[in-house]
Amino acid sequence: MILQDARVQLRVIGEPRLLAGLDQGRADRQRHLFTHGAQPDLNREAYTQLAEAVGLRGRGGAAFPVALKLADLPAKGIEAVVVNGSESEPVSRKDRLLLTLAPHLVLDGATGLARALGAPHVLIAVHDAAAATSIREAIMERDDGLAIEVTDTPGRFVAGEARAVLSALEGGKAVPPGRRALPTRKGYHRRPTFLSNVETFAQLAVLARLGPKGYSSTGLISEPGTQLLTVDGAVERPGVVETPTGVPLEAVLQFSGAARGPVLLGGYHGKWLPETDGVYLQRPEVSAGIILALGTETCPLGEVHRVSQWLASQSAGQCGPCVFGLASLVDDFDRLVKGDPAGWHDAQRHLGLVPGRGACAHPDGSARFLASALEVFGEDVRLHLDGGGCGRPVLGVLPVPGGSW
């Protein structure tokens, strides 16, 4: 069975770790063991020390230190280890790629940690069909003595938020709850839960094998190791790239054949960069590792307006300021693109009214994305408000999922 998504290209800058041994496609149990060796049996203390020694951070976007998450769990009674593979950022491909091509690495990380924590359940939330098939097949190939469950979660942006995933795993709606509670205290069925992104578990599996010294042989001193990046937009070679942490953005752009022009770092909750020179790819700025090159052929504000429509459509519809605020911002950007100065003024006001006023970070992230666009594309804003526009068409360089989401 060929599970590899033909459109996603894998590439490596430097030494491959997560992507090692994948040149011929999916690594079955045998190839996985041949490439990485067996997963060592470590206890909870060892995992905490390892995560602390290399400053490992969650790879889902929030970049929360794994050691702190482990330290926040109670000594006993941990219910589940949850692998968040919902990957709801529309451009990101790294997590479904790992689940599809290197499922055993992810499972090693998750089951190893579950055993160390004494958690009886390993729950894997997946959205992609090929990823779900591959991980289910991998589970059949091994005997972990744990209850491993794979659940399909909805693909809506907000459904990927940690507590929305927990709610979906419990059989509820995939929306964030109104009360802020940490999964480490009240997670799966309100019991202590370790939840992290797919790549985090793959990194843990590699870290457990290499030890802190081997793991730190590449990347930054502050956060050594490698990272997975998804590169898309105006690039000749889009796909997933594994690089050491802290590589210059310019290197990745050149490697991917990116057109010159503005770059969006961190996906649709991320920020536009005013300048790509001197930017080094590290957490928290790099977030979930999404790099989008815009190029110079398309109208930046028109592109941002398209994405704003999508962001507004992805609200779970629970919180007033998110529903009304994002809808207003779509309208503001529409008027701004058409040259109405009132659109710009209203956008400034609405951008102040949206952040911090919702059950999850969707309004905050969307406002961050839109605010950085107004800042970085100031010259385009001026051209549009002068009445003539920027003279470029909206090409749709920024991918926006269609109605199936």
Next chain:
Amino acid sequence: MVTTTASKVEIDWTRCDGHGLCATLLPNDVVLDEWGFPVLNGREITAGELPHARRAVLACPALALRLDRPVERDA
């Protein structure tokens, strides 16, 4: 060590429907935005204001207004 307790009002955004009673009952802490949803100024509720704030919390028709758990802090 002397400790004081301070609390703030907070909103469960998944419940709030913008009835707007909180802005009338707690004009020093809550104003309404252009869509009728509360904007908090983040001020701490003093001990003397606490009974009144509690009444406002009980008055919220959507049960969305809350007092957060008091934070113990060095005076």
